[in-house]
Amino acid sequence: MNEKIKVKVHNLIKTFGDNQVLKGINLEVHDNEVVVVIGPSGSGKSTFLRNLNRLEAPTSGSIVIDDMDIADPKANINKIRENIGMVFQHFNLFSNLSVSENIMLAPVELKKASKEKAAAQAKKLLAQVGLESKYNATVQSLSGGQQQRVAIARALAMNPDVMLFDEPTSALDPEMVGDVLAVMKQLAKQGMTMIVVTHEMGFAKEVADRVVFVEDGNIQEQGTPDEIFNHPKDPRLQSFLDKVLNV
Ligand SMILES: Nc1ncnc2c1ncn2[C@@H]1O[C@H](COP(=O)(O)OP(=O)(O)OP(=O)(O)O)[C@@H](O)[C@H]1O
Numbered sequence: 414m415n416e417k418i419k420v421k422v423h424n425l426i427k428t429f430g431d432n433q434v435l436k437g438i439n440l441e442v443h444d445n446e447v448v449v450v451i452g453p454s455g456s457g458k459s460t461f462l463r464n465l466n467r468l469e470a471p472t473s474g475s476i477v478i479d480d481m482d483i484a485d486p487k488a489n490i491n492k493i494r495e496n497i498g499m500v501f502q503h504f505n506l507f508s509n510l511s512v513s514e515n516i517m518l519a520p521v522e523l524k525k526a527s528k529e530k531a532a533a534q535a536k537k538l539l540a541q542v543g544l545e546s547k548y549n550a551t552v553q554s555l556s557g558g559q560q561q562r563v564a565i566a567r568a569l570a571m572n573p574d575v576m577l578f579d580e581p582t583s584a585l586d587p588e589m590v591g592d593v594l595a596v597m598k599q600l601a602k603q604g605m606t607m608i609v610v611t612h613e614m615g616f617a618k619e620v621a622d623r624v625v626f627v628e629d630g631n632i633q634e635q636g637t638p639d640e641i642f643n644h645p646k647d648p649r650l651q652s653f654l655d656k657v658l659n660v
């Protein structure tokens with residue numbers, strides 16, 4: 414991990430109607446840091462990630478990523494999304510396009526990359542996620558775990574500085590979870606700055622530099638994996654861990 418602050422979230426509030434979902438989130442993420450976000454269903458984890466790449470517009474507060482305040486309504490949303498890759502629970506690949514076409518789409522359409530360059534990059538990214546042989550495959554011919562690895566490759570094709578993952582393995586059959594987590598682990602090792610919402614506590618323990626516990630729209634506790642898993646202080650965190658670790 415590096416001293417440089419990559420993402421600085423200050424007093425982030427998000428309200429839907431009269432439901433205040435994020436109640437003043439403060440978080441700094443350093444360059445190369447892996448932050449794992451845990452917390453009960455409905456606590457605001459997805460809403461938080463969606464604000465970070467402007468899939469939702471913050472109600473108030475600031476989100477500064479590489480010196481750009483993306484909460485500013487005048488911010489250039491396309492530019493923001495180029496720098497911040499996101500991987501979802503449901504991978505949302507285009508099923509009418511081949512694997513490589515899915516990966517090449519955004520670089521060609523948004524970054525005006527040449528087809529040759531985008532194709533070479535797609536090849537390289539597929540190798541990185543262990544799917545070299547699937548370059549020409551149809552999306553439907555892939556397993557869920559393979560599709561999720563293609564979705565990761567697709568996000569990486571924009572050369573993002575920060576990658577957001579929202580429960581990337583929770584829709585997968587158990588035997589496919591490991592392959593996806595291995596790709597994410599590799600990415601962390603290469604120095605990618607990552608914010609990962611997951612229920613995979615093994616991944617959090619092994620890969621996270623910091624674990625953040627979100628409950629009821631607030632960060633209630635944060636610390637190293639050792640602090641959070643072995644010495645949790647907040648009673649709500651203790652009861653959350655009792656539930657997720659004893660299933
Ligand atoms: N677009 C929306 N419009 C209205 N309410 C929303 C919207 N998105 C989220 N919410 C509400 O915000 C709250 C937090 O939802 P969110 O999806 O962020 O929780 P979560 O922590 O990701 O939960 P889970 O673990 O189940 O994925 C919920 O009460 C949800 O109903």
Ligand SMILES: [Mg+2]
Binds near residue numbers: 460
């Ligand atoms: Mg969610």
